[in-house]
Amino acid sequence: MTGRVGRPSRASDPSDWKPKSGEIPTQPGVYRFRDATGRVIYVGKAINLRQRLSNYFQPLRSLHQRTRHMVLSANQVEWTVVGSDFEALQLEYTWIKEFDPPYNVKFRDDKTYPYLALTMADEAPRVMVTRNHRIPGARYFGPYPKIWAVRETIELMVKAFPIRTCSDSSYARAMATGRPCFPGQIGRCGGPCSQKVTIEQHREIVEQFATFMASHDRRIITRLQREMKDAATAFDYEQAAILRDRIQALENVLEKSAVVLPDSVDTDVFGIEEDELAAAVQQFVVRGGRVRGVRSWIVDKELDVTTGELVEQMLESAYESEPPPREIIVPALPDDASALETWLAAMRPRGGAVSLRTAQRGDKAAVLQTATLNAKQSLMLYKTRRSADYVSRTQALNDIQDALGLPEAPLRMECYDVSHLGGTNIVASMVVFEDGLPKKSAYRKFAVPGYADDLEAIRQVLTRRLAHLEDDEISGVEEDLEHAAADAATDVELGEEAGTAAARRRRRFAYRPGLIIVDGGQPQVEAAARTLAELGIDDVPICGIAKRLEEIWLPGNDFPVILPRNSEALFMLQRIRDEAHRFAITFQRAKRKNDIGSVLADIPGLGPARVKELLRHFGSVKRLKAATALEIGEVRGIGPALASVIVARLKPSSGDPVEEQQTDE
Known part of the structure; x- marks a missing residue:
């Protein structure tokens, strides 16, 4: 069911076109605000359309400024009723992609990240570095923060799993002429074009490559170690040496991946740092307990959104073209987290539930904290670069x-x-x-x-x-002229550059x-x-x-x-x-560091009256700092336990500075 309420021409008062409360259904749905030209300027969803839309038509003075601006820019509102929260989420996502409303949050990568790709749809799949995330049939690993990191990983992995690295034209020419491709001649390509393996054997090695990249499973290394020992026992030292080099290459790949969680954990961790105008998002891709890739976005806010709403739209953007893992760690859960989990689960190619979680303590909370710190750095860098332009x-x-x-x-x-x-x-x-x-x-x-x-x-x-102000502007010119000759002479005598004395004097x-x-x-x-x-x-x-x-x-x-x-x-x-x-x-x-009143005010149980009584009793800060817990305990209103806390605060151990809590108003 679809409804629409609007006005034929733009007016400054939303009361001219706002729908009557009874006209709006109470079912879940998605709504769109349009301006006078018919352009969709905002898309939203609601569990209860009537309740949500009524929030936009309160007295203008009670609306948030950015919401008020959107409502005043609108000319009509229309809605579509759906059957569930999940359907509302799907329709909202579709409409945002279709209409690109200016008041909806827009996520954009602060850079285009490189990926490691396996072209699985090819006759002989190749491994390559690419920023194109839409190669048909390809499997992607990453994203990587730097392109050299992808190339280094490929170089190590090809030593362990010799697969094709040459271009499609080189492969076609080698297969047509029967002569190895140039990378194959110098030992840099292990595909069928090198004349060393068949297409079937190459496909099997590619699958092993993909399995290891997806899981970083050490059982592959264990198997290669066993094969190396068998080869050595059979006196096939050449094969044993090849297997040894492959094992070392895989160990190097594992060493270059930061271990942050247990080996069995696959998750994506999102850190967010935001202010009133913008937000930075940092995604850590953790596979097999290791950080396998990072990705970041910068968001310019148009309307005031909660962290939960930002998380929802962030996840829709992050998994637009790739499947999510089974677990996602976020700083805050959106209101309709269950519907979002259902939507994300439907994007997994093999099905399975997706769990959205927050992390308050433990290893995952530490990874979330690191991701948030990186987001904070990204936001600061974005502002610095923007202001420097x-x-x-x-x-x-x-x-x-x-x-x-x-x-x-x-x-x-x-x-x-x-x-x-x-x-x-x-x-x-x-x-x-x-x-x-x-x-x-x-x-x-x-x-x-x-x-x-x-x-x-x-x-x-x-x-x-x-x-x-006026005196400074007038006298400043007069003083500069008056002292110019004297300052120049003084500067010469002191060996200074001319004018520095005047700069020091003029405060x-x-x-x-x-x-x-x-x-x-x-x-x-x-x-x-x-x-x-x-x-x-x-x-x-x-x-x-x-x-x-x-x-x-x-x-x-x-x-x-x-x-x-x-x-x-x-x-x-x-x-x-x-x-x-x-x-x-x-x-x-x-x-505040030298202000005893502020130090005492930070101690739990010490209010202004007790602080005043302490200073009155001892007469000076020096005497108070020199007093023992027994002497402080004799002050009216100060017991032995509180006296011990005061002594510990005023006399911290060497190398253990007092931690101050800063509050500003």
């Missing part, structure tokens, strides 16, 4: 200018972030990006004295940064920012705007970026600016915000 940076600056209505592109941007722990150790950071790249020499750190909330901290920091912020960014939403932006107004500065634009929804807020606006999820502008603003956050956290951690 000149064309992307230029596009980002121009897009920021257009989106925020700036008179010119912000060539110098300053971002501020406040970090504290429960109102203590309040610090702030200022990071500077010039021409879209970080200028770390211009970074600044601020310690905010006393207790202050985020808004007051922003006011203090911006006041200190901008209070003498100022140097340039007026083209854009000030604060980490936060509307309240933080308004606080920053009030500070600039108090200072009489009306020509420095301000914006804020809210972390959870990635909204861009401007002073005096009740609604945020929503940038496209894949835009270079949003990517750059996010990177500046993240850099400011990192810099603030680093400063706060360094500041």
